[in-house]
Amino acid sequence: MGKHVITMLPGEGTGPEICEAVRRIIDHSGVDITWEYEDIGLDCLDKYGTLLPEKTIKSIAKNKIAIKGPTTTPIGTGHKSANVTLRKMFDLYANVRPAKLIPVLKRPWDKIDILTFRENTEDSYAAIEHMVSNEVAQCLKVITWPGSVRIAEFAFKWAKANGRKKIQCVHKANIMKMTDGLFLEAFREVAKKYPEIEAGDIIVDNCSMQLVRNPAQFDCLVLPNLYGDILSDLCAGLVGGLGFAPGANIGDNCSIFEAVHGSAPKYAGMKKVNPSAVLLSGVMMLRWINEGAAADKIEKGMNKVLAEGKTLTYDAGGTASTDQYADAIIRAMDTV
Amino acid sequence: MLTKATTGRAKRPAKPITLVGVDVYIITEDGIPMFDDYGAFKIEFVSNRGTKVWPGYVSDDLMMVNWYRCRFMATRTVTDADVDTFLTALSKKWKWSAAQKLWNYGDEAGFSKAY
Known part of the structure; x- marks a missing residue:
C-alpha cells in the first residue's frame, strides 16, 4: 500500500483516457500513491442502477480523497447529478477554482490570477423545486448563516496561507436582501477577524462586467453556489477555457479534485482531448496532501510542453493525442 | 371574469x-x-439544506441547520381536508414554517427529489 491511497474516478466518455494519462504523469512525479479505481456516472446505470454506486461511496468515505474525471448529467430528467450528490453527501462545501494565466497561452491580458471560492452545498442547488401550478415553477434558494460563515472562513484562511491580499464577496443583496444579504453579512463578520486581508464586496452583474473588462483587478472572490458556478467558468474562459480549468471540492474531512468540463462523449475513445484540467486538478490535490515538490515538477513540465508548442492537443492548436501530450510532459518533467 | 391577466398571455x-x-x-x-x-x-424522507439525512447514509461531517424538509407521501387517495387534518395533528408536536402540497401533473411529479 502506498503512502497515499486515493480513489480514482475515471468517469465516462473521454474520462477514462484522460485519467489514465493523468495517472501516468502523477506516478512519474515519484509520489507514492495507491490508486483505488471506482465507477461513477452514466455508465453505471446499467450495471448498478445508479450514477453513484455504493462501492464508490465507501471508497471515498474510507480514503477521504479522490480525483475525478468528467461525468455527464442528464438535463431535465430523473437522475440527479453525481457531482452534486458527492458534494452534498460528503459536505464538500468549498469549491476552489484557480484561474491563472498560463504564460504561453496567448490571451489579451498580461496578468490574471483569480481564485474563486464557491459555496458548494446551498443556494438554489438545494434541489427544492415544485410546480406550484401548471404554469408556475418555484425553486427555493437556501442560504444559511453557518454555511455562509464557513465558506468565508475557508476563503480567508486559504488566502492568508497563500499570501493573497484581497477578497471580495460577490452577491446580489440589493435585490435578494434576505438570502444574499445573509451571505454578505456573514462575510463581513468573518472579515473582521482578518484585518491583514483587504475585504470588499461587489454586485454579481458588475463583477461579471468588470471580469471581462479588467480581470487583473481581482484577487479572491467568495460567492454563493449559483454565481460561483457561472463566474468560475467565466474566469476559466479568461485564461484558456475549460481545458485548462482545475477544481477542488473540499470539506472538513474529505476532498474531491476534478476537472470542471464535461465528458465530451463524441470524442470518447479517440484519445484527442486535452487532459490538462484533470492534470491541474491533480496538481492541486498533490499540494493539498503536502506533495508540493511533485506538484511543482508536473506544473513545470506541462508549462514547458506548452511553451515549446510542438506537442499540443487540438484545442490548444496542435495535433497531438492525449497520450502524446502526456508522454511529452513526462519527458519534460525529467528536464525541469 | 375574463381579464387581460387571463386572456392576454401565453x-x-x-x-x-x-x-x-x-x-x-x-x-x-x-x-x-x-x-x-x-x-x-407517511414520511418518505427528511432533508437538510436539500441533502437527504433520513433514511440512508449520512456523513458524520454533514453540517445541518435547524430547518428540515420532511416529505410525507399519501398512503391512499387524499383531499385537501386530509392535509388540514394532518397538519393540525403535526402541529401538536412540531413547529413548522411552511407546507407545500405535492401534486402530480398527469403522470409527472411536480416536485424534485432530494439529493
Whole structure:
C-alpha cells in the first residue's frame, strides 16, 4: 500500500483516457500513491442502477480523497447529478477554482490570477423545486448563516496561507436582501477577524462586467453556489477555457479534485482531448496532501510542453493525442 | 371574469392534478425529526439544506441547520381536508414554517427529489 491511497474516478466518455494519462504523469512525479479505481456516472446505470454506486461511496468515505474525471448529467430528467450528490453527501462545501494565466497561452491580458471560492452545498442547488401550478415553477434558494460563515472562513484562511491580499464577496443583496444579504453579512463578520486581508464586496452583474473588462483587478472572490458556478467558468474562459480549468471540492474531512468540463462523449475513445484540467486538478490535490515538490515538477513540465508548442492537443492548436501530450510532459518533467 | 391577466398571455396546457403528498418544513434543535404514524400520510424522507439525512447514509461531517424538509407521501387517495387534518395533528408536536402540497401533473411529479 502506498503512502497515499486515493480513489480514482475515471468517469465516462473521454474520462477514462484522460485519467489514465493523468495517472501516468502523477506516478512519474515519484509520489507514492495507491490508486483505488471506482465507477461513477452514466455508465453505471446499467450495471448498478445508479450514477453513484455504493462501492464508490465507501471508497471515498474510507480514503477521504479522490480525483475525478468528467461525468455527464442528464438535463431535465430523473437522475440527479453525481457531482452534486458527492458534494452534498460528503459536505464538500468549498469549491476552489484557480484561474491563472498560463504564460504561453496567448490571451489579451498580461496578468490574471483569480481564485474563486464557491459555496458548494446551498443556494438554489438545494434541489427544492415544485410546480406550484401548471404554469408556475418555484425553486427555493437556501442560504444559511453557518454555511455562509464557513465558506468565508475557508476563503480567508486559504488566502492568508497563500499570501493573497484581497477578497471580495460577490452577491446580489440589493435585490435578494434576505438570502444574499445573509451571505454578505456573514462575510463581513468573518472579515473582521482578518484585518491583514483587504475585504470588499461587489454586485454579481458588475463583477461579471468588470471580469471581462479588467480581470487583473481581482484577487479572491467568495460567492454563493449559483454565481460561483457561472463566474468560475467565466474566469476559466479568461485564461484558456475549460481545458485548462482545475477544481477542488473540499470539506472538513474529505476532498474531491476534478476537472470542471464535461465528458465530451463524441470524442470518447479517440484519445484527442486535452487532459490538462484533470492534470491541474491533480496538481492541486498533490499540494493539498503536502506533495508540493511533485506538484511543482508536473506544473513545470506541462508549462514547458506548452511553451515549446510542438506537442499540443487540438484545442490548444496542435495535433497531438492525449497520450502524446502526456508522454511529452513526462519527458519534460525529467528536464525541469 | 375574463381579464387581460387571463386572456392576454401565453398559456401552458393544463394537466389533471392529483394530490400525492406534502413537504413540511420543520424547525427543531433536536436533530433529525422522527415521526408518528399520521395515517393518510407517511414520511418518505427528511432533508437538510436539500441533502437527504433520513433514511440512508449520512456523513458524520454533514453540517445541518435547524430547518428540515420532511416529505410525507399519501398512503391512499387524499383531499385537501386530509392535509388540514394532518397538519393540525403535526402541529401538536412540531413547529413548522411552511407546507407545500405535492401534486402530480398527469403522470409527472411536480416536485424534485432530494439529493
